Amino acid sequence: MAVDYDSKEFLKSVDAHWRAANYLSVGQLFLMDNPLLKHDLKASEVKPKPIGHWGTISPQNFIYAHLNRVIKKYGLDMFYIEGSGHGGQVMVSNSYLDGSYSELYPEIQQDEKGMAKLFKRFSFPGGSASHAAPETPGSMHEGGELGYSLSHGTGAILDNPDVIAAVEIGDGEAETGPLAASWFSDKFINPIKDGAVLPILQINGFKISNPTIVSRMSDEELTKYFEGMGWHPYIISAYNGGEFDGYKDHMQVHEEMAKLMDTVIEEIKAIQKNARENNDETLPHWPMIIFRVPKGWTGPTTDLDGNPIENSFRAHQIPIPVAQDDMEHKDMLVDWLESYKPAELFDENGVPTELVTADNVTGDSRMAVNPITNGGGDKAKRLNLPDYRKYALEFDQPGSVEAEDMTEWAKYLNEIAELNPDNFRGFGPDETKSNRLFKFIDEQKRQWEGSVHTPNDENLAPSGRLIDSQLSEHQDEGWLEGYVLSGRHGFFATYESFGRVVDSMLTQHMKWLRKAKEQYWRKDYPSLNFVATSTVFQQDHNGYTHQDPGILTHLYEKNRPDLIHEYLPADTNSLLAVSQKAFTDRECINVLVTSKQERPQWFSIDEATKIANHGLSYIDWASTDQNAKPDVVFASTETEPTMESLAAIDILHKNFPEMKIRYINVIDVMKLMNTTDNPEAISDKEFEELFPTDVPVIFAWHGYKAMMQSIWFGRNRSNVHIHCYEEEGDITTPFDMRVVNELDRFHLAKDAVLSMPEYAEKSAGFVAEMDRLLAKHHQYIRDNGKDMPEVTEWKWTGLK
Template sequence: MDTNIVHSPLDGDAIKQAAQSISSDEMTLLDRYWRAANYLSVGQIYLMGNPLLREPLKFEDTKPRLLGHWGTTPGLNFIYAHLNRIIVRDDCKVLYICGPGHGGPGMVANTYLEGSYSEIYPEVGEDLAGLKSLMKQFSFPGGIPSHAAPETPGSIHEGGELGYALLHAYGAAFDNPDLVVAAVVGDGEAETGPLAASWFSNKFLNPVRDGAVLPILHCNGYKIANPTLFGRMEEGELRSLFEGYGYDPIFVSGDDPAVMHPLMAATLDACFARIRQIQKDARESGKAGEPRWPMIVLKSPKGWTGPKEVNGKKVEGFWRAHQVPITDTRTKADSLKLLEEWMKSYHPEELFGEDGRLLPELKALAPKGDKRMGALPEANGGLLRRDLDMPDFRDYAVAVPRPGGSTAEATRELGKFLRDVMKRNEAHKNFRIMGPDETASNRLDAVFQETDRVWIEKRESFDESLGENGRVMEVLSEHLCQGWLEGYLLTGRHGFFSTYEAFIHIVDSMFNQHAKWLKITRDLEWRKPIASLNYLLTSHVWRQDHNGFTHQDPGFIDHVINKKADIVRVYLPADANSLLWVADHCLTTWDRINVIVAGKQPAPQWLTMEQAEKHCQAGIGVWDWASNDEDGEPDLVMACAGDVPTLEALAAVDILRKYMPELKIRVVNVVDLMTLQSHGEHPHGLTDMAFDALFTRNKPVIFAFHGYPWLIHRLTYRRANHNNIHVRGYKEEGTTTTPFDMVVLNDLDRFHLALDAIDRLPGWRNQSGSAVEYCEAKLKEHKAYVHEHGEDMPEINGWGWPYGTAARTGD
């Protein structure tokens, strides 16, 4: 077989002919099912009583606040009903991704009709009382949101932000060979940057071992108040666009249900047949080939089947259908009457029995058991999650004969560990690494000893580490990496996302949405825990001296800490052994977002593996080997968090001890940033007593911090000694310069730290003159040296911790 064969385009005329042969009785039943979903969707937006209109509609039957979105919903219901038909006929697994942001009424209505909703929420039963509860709870205080939220069965994609539906779909399909993901993309959503890039995801889908994604671009022509670009594009232009992306588009267009139902049925028949053929060819040959996957462009009116006009103004097929087409239903009789006519146009007496249940012949159209899209295990990924088979991180330990006595690249050591995580879990195919073209740049390239980068497209003979079966996913888009990983995690698998620290901000809002999803699912017993989302931020601010100011920004951790305390963790390991412990820990957690910040450049190593374990488990502690307070009361606390700040803090301690040998200094290192918060605000936070034991209640604290200084003040403002805490960190000073000059520009260097300490020790000024002179002279010498030689002074590059021969840490 020629594995590069491109399947011929799906024949639109043949599909139309096939539509004519589809049973009209089958389509009549399916149309009634669709009407039932539409009826329940309208009822959720408007009603809080009289759910089947068994009595004339009254003002008090409607909600005082009308919230929800109708415009996209009938199209979503249409797709759902037709997917049900395929699932029942073929006994296949289909995951529904609802991209249009506020399609909540439809998703809730359909999961209610199939029975999965009432199984999870028995208080919303399949009877008249349940219908009333279903309608009242929607966008109502104490009820449910207006979008496809975590509370919605079958959902792994929340409509709180647009642009990521297709990414979640592909993430779900990777390593899920029996799954088809129907990804509905709204034409408004399709205008976003992330969604525009998402179409390239088909280049990473391997039909040998992955599932399939069926994109359905839902073109109803309008956003909130404007036409959509896709809605105004001619069919030929759209076809060329998607063929250019590598898809085989089929168009389903119209507004007459009698035509649209058989056309959609025949189209889905053709799409699923094409998917099965692509997978069969690939799995028999063992080669991915270069398939042209099918997709659907569904063109239907916005607000389809709703009121044509309201108050003489166009609604159906226009932006006025987007949210609530009829307002004032509690105060205006004409509006109430129009609503009643609209809802009765669906003929609820043909859909529901006297007891409020969906009629049996319609109920029979829904799939059964866990084949229902609302009950699909993949949509509740924690049901499928299995722990990773982890190697022993201790086996990768860097030898540290004494503090600073060896040098290593922390992330390079981590790469060896991740390589073996990949190896031990290859059989389960449940672990992937994501990154924007930076796995090797970030020194994780040991993983390529075990696997390749995923690459389905053409490969040249001189390409390196590219393969169809690779498990490292690289594309120059943080959006794609994040979205794929979320979809992968939400369907029960594990992953790791490595990127440059400065550019993780690109996915700030995606992080927001995932954190909110996790926060809500914590309170949903039926949602089982999923693996944590793990970030490694490297090539960080203090070693982006070669790229310059554009690549220097440590502020993502500020953004992260705004989230609910039990969801987020931030780790700043100071060396390779600490990083190995942290990575192992993060990969074995669930329902969290873990942010690890670690450098990739050669750096001194401080702790043996045994010491790193003890220190990282506590998250914070005194480094006795660097301190000389001898378990007594210190005169000064030198604190540090992050690899470069730790180096500079220790070098500052060296200066102070040389020039002020009687000064008692305590060195406190922070790995887990959340320990600085009070115990009442974060589960990892120190009690006040424990915090005071480390930082004292009245001694000066000089804190060398990886990020923006005010974050430390945010975390510690309630502590007794907060007024004595002075923080040095990044203050938006940067350029292309030497590594040490970067810390000097931001006053984080050893000389500024020592001077800061002296400034806060008024009782020691008579003994500090030589130290001040030394530091000020060295700063001048540094500036002149780097400007002349273009590199740091040898004494900076060659500095090492001069005290002691064996590292030890405090409890």
């Protein structure tokens, strides 16, 4: 018998599902036992310290129940993103009701004992989180740090044409910069090849202790705002009139929401049908829902002093004072729970009644087990990578060929996109051309659904493998996270200094990975690849504001080298070799710091592969120690530190041909950590072989000193001289950027001889010559506006 999903009888099941979810949500806040209130509530059955939030819960449970209805009615492939902060009970409660929670956690069954366990474990030591954390079925967005819900939802539906992301957005979250920027996401959703996002803005009026801005805007203002942003907004209200004029009957709101949900789903389907049947990629006006509803809806109405709780900021967290050692007002809790009529919702054994389960979705159509939210499920495809070696640069002598690493890398990226036409994307904040990924832009195009004006515009197309036309690092990182968390692959390339704009997002992603790995039922995820270029040591047009390599330090401080890798290749071949590793990595963040400037090319593809695979390597052609104990060890990472180290070695060899010099190139700095902190680091034995204890090390490092000092401290080594970015900069010449930070060849060479007593005593003339060249440089750039020929015309001529 066909089900009439529009009937009042079915809406009673939707209402029962909502009430059951609310009951479970309140129980998770307060109770440890007696989940069905079969006897008088005892102190031992209440949590010692209830932890969690209530304000957003009931409205979200309402939304979830209605999404279930349209999934059933229209056969949708839909998942849910919970944008409001602190709504952990929502997805737990609803997944428990549809049975998926018990499938993933078989110790928690749909009965009285299981319900008691469910209640106790919420926000409890050894239990579940107060957010939609990785242990929450159906979640791919925790929502602890607000602002990324719509970006994550959009990233997940790219190249998933049959999927709808129902993204609940809190009105507090809507005030954040990233969320405000993400309303532009519709401009990048192709109605033929991508799925759809349904934003549902929950306006419950209050944040922690303040009103929300959008709640004090009129319906007319909200409509004009979102229409101006390109959306088709629909407003539904649970209030009789204004937000302080009382509430509608719940069944009336159910009827209105059911009709509205049907309208927006049919509108999405109509947009996609027209686009796909008529090959019409015109930017549509996607629908969205604005839901005006009281904060703390269906909860306690007033506190002990008569102040409003429901429809007030006071509903935000734990709204009533009930705890194990504070049972005076337990009747408030009991009355609250019994207001949901639990006898209609659960039988005497705690099993949800048929009235409730009629609104349940089944199988993988349940939002709690939608494969999209679990790394794409079994349909997720591994990346098909070309042979990176065919893009290698060839040369007879190290340093004899110059090239732009990013320009060459773009050719490799282009073939990856060709081999993975629906599984690989690049993202950037209008910097991709500046970052010189020319081949990738020219061939793969920028996805852009707005109008195009040629020749004023360039490389814009309705469908493309690059999205870089919005100047928002938050959007790029959010889209990439959504894309990766749903099982696909990609990269985000940006100016190194402005990677700091999203470093907290990277931290949140790392936290997600860490917790997800602990869940047996979670699939693994592709790596998230963050490319930091336009680096600190050459900012021709930009200057001091664009000079900050601190993202390396920020992520290193997490002390999770299993989840965070930092790669600093010195040239094109090194970048190609380490890219193969980065793109095949799983469940980690890879930071690739690479130059876009024309630079000497040092390592053959075989050498580069060896360095990339091991993380670092002895370079014989740049060493004079002949595998004996050296007088000094030079080590470097990335482009400019490597070039200056090799130039310093060249200077030293010409002045002190008997000096035994060893050179080590480092791509993976984490390999230098001690093996306690990083089990994948090189062994103590190998470390001692490369860097003998009593031999000074001149380390030319791309980032800040404190990070590298920490690494060497972990090896119990103090005779390392770190040359790095010292927060000195300006608009100046490329070489001067190195000089002001003492990362240039003259400072390196001078420091090397002064670090060796046997040379320091006889090197006064050499030190004076280095100082003379530095003084000459200082004057030369002020007279000529460019670097002196001694620097620009230097070539590596070999040591043997």
